[in-house]
Amino acid sequence: MDCPSPPNSESSMVLNLADLELLHNxxxxxxxxxxxxPMLRDLWRINVPQLGFEYGFVMRGILAxxxxxxxxxxxxxxxxxxxxxxxxxxTALRDGIAIVSSVNEExxxxxxxxxxxxxxxxxxxxxxxxxxxxxxxxGVADWLYLLRGTRLIIESCxxxxxxxxxxxxxxxxxxxxxxxxxVAGIEQLKEFRQxxxxxxxxxxxxxVYLQAVxxxxxxxxxxxxxxxxxxxxxxxxAWTFQVSxxxxxxxxEGTQEALAIFAYGCVLMKxxxxxxxxxxxxxxxxxxxxxxxxxxxxxxIRWPIEEIGWVPGRDASDMVR
Numbered sequence: 001m002d003c004p005s006p007p008n009s010e011s012s013m014v015l016n017l018a019d020l021e022l023l024h025n026x027x028x029x030x031x032x033x034x035x036x037x038p039m040l041r042d043l044w045r046i047n048v049p050q051l052g053f054e055y056g057f058v059m060r061g062i063l064a065x066x067x068x069x070x071x072x073x074x075x076x077x078x079x080x081x082x083x084x085x086x087x088x089x090x091t092a093l094r095d096g097i098a099i100v101s102s103v104n105e106e107x108x109x110x111x112x113x114x115x116x117x118x119x120x121x122x123x124x125x126x127x128x129x130x131x132x133x134x135x136x137x138x139g140v141a142d143w144l145y146l147l148r149g150t151r152l153i154i155e156s157c158x159x160x161x162x163x164x165x166x167x168x169x170x171x172x173x174x175x176x177x178x179x180x181x182x183v184a185g186i187e188q189l190k191e192f193r194q195x196x197x198x199x200x201x202x203x204x205x206x207x208v209y210l211q212a213v214x215x216x217x218x219x220x221x222x223x224x225x226x227x228x229x230x231x232x233x234x235x236x237x238a239w240t241f242q243v244s245x246x247x248x249x250x251x252x253e254g255t256q257e258a259l260a261i262f263a264y265g266c267v268l269m270k271x272x273x274x275x276x277x278x279x280x281x282x283x284x285x286x287x288x289x290x291x292x293x294x295x296x297x298x299x300x301i302r303w304p305i306e307e308i309g310w311v312p313g314r315d316a317s318d319m320v321r
Contacts, residue, residue, distance in 0.1 A: 018084060019063060021070075022062075022063040022066040022067050022070070022084065022088075023049070023062070023063065023066070025066045025069060025070055026049075026062050026063070026065070026066035026069075027045050027049065029069065030065060030066050030069045031044040031045040033069065033275055033276055033277070034120070034233075035230070035232060035233070036230035036231070036232065037229075037230050037232065039168055040168065040169060040232075043166060043168055043169060047165045047166055048062065048113055048166070049062060050165060051109060051110055051113055051165055051166070054110070055107070055110040055114075056092075056095065057091075057092040057093075057095040057096040057099070057110075057114055058092075058096075058110050058113055058114050058117070060088045060089070060091050060092035060095075061088075061089070061092045061096070061113075061114050061117030061118060061121070062117060063084075063088045064084075064085045064086075064088035064089035064092060064117070064121050065085075065117055065120050065121055065124065065277075067081045067082070067084040067085035067088060068081070068082070068085045068121060068124040068125060068277070069124065069276065069277075071085065072124065072276045072277075073276075082126070085121070085125075089118075089121050092114070092117075092118075093118065096111065096114045096115075096118070099111060108161065108164075109161060109164045109165060109166045112161075112166070113166060119144075119237075120277050122141065123277040123278055123281060124276065124277035127280070127281075127284055132285070132288065133281070133285060134240060134248065134251060134262070144240060144248075186217065186220045186221065186224060188264075188303045189213055189216065189217045189220065189264065192213060192260070192261075192264065192300065193210060193213055195300050196209050196210065196213070196257055197210075199257075200257075205250065205255070205257070208244055208246045208247050208250060209247070209250075209257045209258065209261060211243070211244060211247070212239070212243045212244070212247045212258075212261050213261060213264075215238070215239035215242045215243050216239045216261065216264055216265060216268075218238070218239070219235060219236065219238050219239050219268055220264075220267075220268065222235055223235055223236075223268065223271065231271050231272070233272065235268075235271075236268045236269055236271060236272055237268075239265060239268075240265070247261075254292060256293055256294065256296075256297040257297075259289050259292055259293055259297070260289070260293065260297050260300045260301050262285070262289060263285075263286055263289045263290075263300075263301040263304040263305075264301075264303075264304050266281075266282045266285045266286045266289070266304055266308060267282070267303075267304045267307045267308060269281050269282040269285070270282040270307065270308050282308045282310075283308060283309075283310050286301075286304060286305060286308050286310050287310060287312075289301065290305070290310075290312055
């Protein structure tokens, strides 16, 4: 059978050079900033774009993150690339969130990858003074909503996900979870638990806080006391995936204990400062938390402040980028 001839109309030959530039930058540069693991870099460079050709919202998520990367690296054209990034992201988010309500074994890999791309977009976007990362004015942040929205289906479809185009990502993740078992926590969080317990007048809220501290401690234990080869985003943000909805609500309400716990999470984030999309976040967040705490609870976060190296009163440059 003869192969069809390519279209020869003038309109069909017009290339979208902006999108091509973004995809080229993604495959040649941005993927190297997403992970240190060589296998996962190849997955993000080869497998994820293949998923994007099947699911348009994944491809738009790829292009949005790439545009932010170019905005970071090319200050002279910063506004141009930021506009490209926002256009791609808004279109992708509309389609991506719509499919979350119908996640299944077939489209779960696409939704999961898009949730990570949305997360990277959030981190790589210019900071605003009131940006609190996990929480937005309307509730849980979009990227966290996507991750948490796919959690149950991911847990119930581990076998099929392991066999999917992004299977190596989950296989590495399962090995990471196994490394967390029977690893001692850190002394600073033992002290924090004691502060919270002594100060608590609400046993129900205390249980929520201590569960969040336990999730944080697992991340610290893996980072400080195990033999991990690379510090990956999953090592740092796993606790945000596991904390309860009740904790996120308390954080949204701005309770002193929830804010102080979040301050310890900022210490974990500092370990990703080498990535352009994480640049300055730990300082930005610790400064916001500090000024929302009263004098007593500021003493609770002396260790996070010292670990991050932030000095109160010198935070103007951390509020925006």
